[in-house]
Amino acid sequence: MSYQNPELFIAGRWLTGEGRETSPILNPATGSVIADLPHATAADLDRALESAQRGFQLWRQRSGVDRSRVLQRASELIRERVESIAYTITLENGKPLNQARVEIGSVADLFEYYAGEARRAYGRILPPRGAGQRLMVLKQPIGPVAAFSPWNFPAQTTGRKLVGALAAGCSCIIKPAEETPGACIALVQACIDAGVPDDVLNIVFGAPANISAHLIASTTIAKISFTGSTAVGKQLMRLAAANMTRMTMELGGHSPMLVFEDTDARAIGATTVERKFRNAGQSCTTPSRIYVHTSVYEPFLDSFLGGVKQLKVGNGLDTTADMGPLANERRILAMEHFVADARRRGAVVATGGHRLEGKGFFYAPTVLTDVPPDAEVMNLEPFGPIVSVVRFETYEAVITAANRLRYGLAAYAFTHSLKRATALSEDLQAGVVGINNFNVNPPEGPFGGLKESGYGLEGGLEGLDAYMDTKFINQS
Ligand code: NAD
Numbered sequence: 001m002s003y004q005n006p007e008l009f010i011a012g013r014w015l016t017g018e019g020r021e022t023s024p025i026l027n028p029a030t031g032s033v034i035a036d037l038p039h040a041t042a043a044d045l046d047r048a049l050e051s052a053q054r055g056f057q058l059w060r061q062r063s064g065v066d067r068s069r070v071l072q073r074a075s076e077l078i079r080e081r082v083e084s085i086a087y088t089i090t091l092e093n094g095k096p097l098n099q100a101r102v103e104i105g106s107v108a109d110l111f112e113y114y115a116g117e118a119r120r121a122y123g124r125i126l127p128p129r130g131a132g133q134r135l136m137v138l139k140q141p142i143g144p145v146a147a148f149s150p151w152n153f154p155a156q157t158t159g160r161k162l163v164g165a166l167a168a169g170c171s172c173i174i175k176p177a178e179e180t181p182g183a184c185i186a187l188v189q190a191c192i193d194a195g196v197p198d199d200v201l202n203i204v205f206g207a208p209a210n211i212s213a214h215l216i217a218s219t220t221i222a223k224i225s226f227t228g229s230t231a232v233g234k235q236l237m238r239l240a241a242a243n244m245t246r247m248t249m250e251l252g253g254h255s256p257m258l259v260f261e262d263t264d265a266r267a268i269g270a271t272t273v274e275r276k277f278r279n280a281g282q283s284c285t286t287p288s289r290i291y292v293h294t295s296v297y298e299p300f301l302d303s304f305l306g307g308v309k310q311l312k313v314g315n316g317l318d319t320t321a322d323m324g325p326l327a328n329e330r331r332i333l334a335m336e337h338f339v340a341d342a343r344r345r346g347a348v349v350a351t352g353g354h355r356l357e358g359k360g361f362f363y364a365p366t367v368l369t370d371v372p373p374d375a376e377v378m379n380l381e382p383f384g385p386i387v388s389v390v391r392f393e394t395y396e397a398v399i400t401a402a403n404r405l406r407y408g409l410a411a412y413a414f415t416h417s418l419k420r421a422t423a424l425s426e427d428l429q430a431g432v433v434g435i436n437n438f439n440v441n442p443p444e445g446p447f448g449g450l451k452e453s454g455y456g457l458e459g460g461l462e463g464l465d466a467y468m469d470t471k472f473i474n475q476s
Contacts, residue, residue, distance in 0.1 A: 001087040005035045006181040008205065009188060010044055011051035012198025020044075021206075023178060028094040028325040029315040029360045037178055039206035042214060048173050048202040049220045052144035055171035055199030060141045067167060068118040073194035074187075075111030078104060081186060088182035089154055090316040094324035094361070095279050097316055100155075106443075107159035107187065110459070113443035117464050118167035123471075136473040141169030142246060143222025145467065146215040148208070148236075149184065150228050151177035151327050152282045152383075157227045157250075158184045160447075160458040166196065168467035170223070173202040175211050179327055212236055219243055223467060226250070227284075229381075230407075230452045237455075248456030248466050250284070251449060252381040253409030255430070256402035257287035258392075260415040265296035268414050269303030275438045277311055277323050277365050281385040282331065284453075285410035285432065285440060288382050291398050294391045301350070301369065301389055308351055308365050315360075325361040326384055335363050335384045338377040342388075347371040352385070379405065395420070403429040408450030410440055431457075 006025070007014040015038070022036035040048070059067075078085070086100035093100075126135035147161040158176055165172040176184035181203075188201050204211055215221055216239040226236050227250040240247050259268055276287055292300045314321035326332055332355055339353045352366030363385055371378055371388040378388060392398040402411060411430035415421055421435050431449040432440035441447045446462035448454050456466055 001084060003034060003088060003091055004182070004185070006037050006185060006205065008038055008040055008044060009185070009201065009203040010040070010048045011202070015044070025092060025179065025181070026328070027091055027360075028327055029317070031359050031361070034091055037181060037205050040204040040211065045204060045211065045214045048204055049144070049215070049218050051199045051202050052171040052173050053220050055197070055201070056141070056144045058197055059166070059171055059200045060169040062169070064119045064121055067169065068115045070191070070195040071111050071115035071118055071163065071167060074190045074196070075108045075115060077190040077193055078108040078111060078187065081190065082108075085155065085183060085186045087317075088186060089180070090324070092180040092182050093151060093154060093327055095316050096321050096324055097319065099278060100316070103153055103155050107155045110156075110159050110163050110443045114163040114167040114464065117461065121168060121464060121468065130476075132476050134473075134475045136475065138471040138473055139465075139468045140471060142467050142469050143170060144220050145170050145172040145223045145225060146212070146221045147172055147174045148212060148224075148226045148228065149174065149176050151179040152279060152284075154180035155183035155187060159187055160463065161225045161227075162187060162191065162201070164458060164463040165223075165225075165467050166191065166200070167464055170467045171200045171202075173204060173215060173221075175204050175206075175208065175215075178205055178208070181205055208232075209235075213239060216240055216245060217242065221245060223247070225456075225458070225466075233454065248448070248458060249454040250447070250456075250458060251409075251452065251454040252383070252407060253284040253449060253453050254289065254379075254381045254405050254407040255285055255287050255410040255412065256428075257290045257412040258398055258402060258414065258424070259290065259292040259296060259300055260413070260417070260420065261293040261295045262416045263296065263414045265292065265300035266303040269300040270307050272304055273307035273311065276387050277308070277385055280323050280326050280363070281387070282327060282383055284381075284383075287412055287438075288387055289378060289402075290387060290389045291392045291401060292389060294393055297391050304389070305350055305367060308367055311365050313356060313362055313364065323365060323385065326363055327361070329361055331384050332361050332363055335366070335382075335386055338380075338382055338384075338386055339366065339368075342368050342371055342375040342377050345372050345375045347375055347377075347388070350389075373401070373404075381407065395423075399427050403427075406452040409453035410434070412438060
């Protein structure tokens, strides 16, 4: 497997060097430099904007059937290239190869799903109120999109944005995270090879704040889609307000998981291990506060801890590793801060709680118990391999605890009671809810947060609608 050095993609040309500033891309498993990332200049960004405008005029005129065929072909190419894309993701992000393969499979599924939906981007005809009238609801692609994707799921988060925009008939300038440009490059290459014309897709990298400020200030950009922290999301919303630009914001989460007394707590404890520590816990939907009914707390914790202690942490290229490194040094510092704060407030570190010796950004899978509600880890998104396990006694108390934060992305609950499951689906304040499972983002389902976890939806029919204007027409 070889690694391809990242290049900007502007107006149909791959560009690098030529006096541009660069920043190093690090392998998080070793801390060593993999490559240098070229930064787009202001002139590059202006050329990308002009290109996206041209690309939009081209792509919007292609029929839905035509766009569908291109997306279907792109999905096949992504599947064919799984090994090389997975290698790139593991090198840049650190996750084990198998997890990278699963992520790419989910992107190929997204392309396949939207290949179907591209054909169905239709409006509707309404019954007229008078003779000779035709009342129509027309759907039109919104225009050039500026998309910003993060480093934790570099293929999936980029793919969701690209595919919604392309299916609707929009062009897109995409800025992947500076740590993980490779998956975005591979997806764009698959789209080009599948027949997406020049100018429809542009890739830019650089200091994130400069790029977003430049692109969002332009009236060429009709829509912004961002995945990242709530703090940055708010900054971008302020910038977008100047031109009233439409937005989709997929932001942070702090997902509660509720385990009720009528379940097999031991079995759930075992399955939670993989889900919690996938991608080293750097996922906006990972369970980060586990509330367990006091009567099944001991068996749950015993089985969960047993599994966590067996996790093998190592370089993601090592096929025996269950968990890779964190993405960067910032995440290590954040974990150290959360653990020190929780300890100071009386929490018990049941396992982990420290950085792992050696090169790279490795942190031990960490389980905290007896964590008081005012500990920072119970209030701010941990975004790493740390989870708190807490007891609860009543339904009312656990719902209040689960809903008490300003986050509202994912929530999970395990119960065999149909009545309780129905109540939970109504009472949990989260954009996606898993009841008796963790699978909350299939391609067909809308994905997005409530409260400060975001605004707008990706995936499903809603993820197509997000890239379209809706116009009402009364023709007589
Ligand atoms: P960060 O907020 O600095 O960066 C997160 C992402 O946002 C990166 O991809 C970065 O390139 C981008 N970004 C940052 N500032 C930007 C700007 N002004 N304009 C456009 N893009 C910008 O944080 P970080 O240290 O890289 O990551 C840690 C935090 O980010 C976590 O605590 C988590 O809340 C959040 N995060 C969330 C997701 C998610 O899936 N929702 C993914 C990655 C990171």
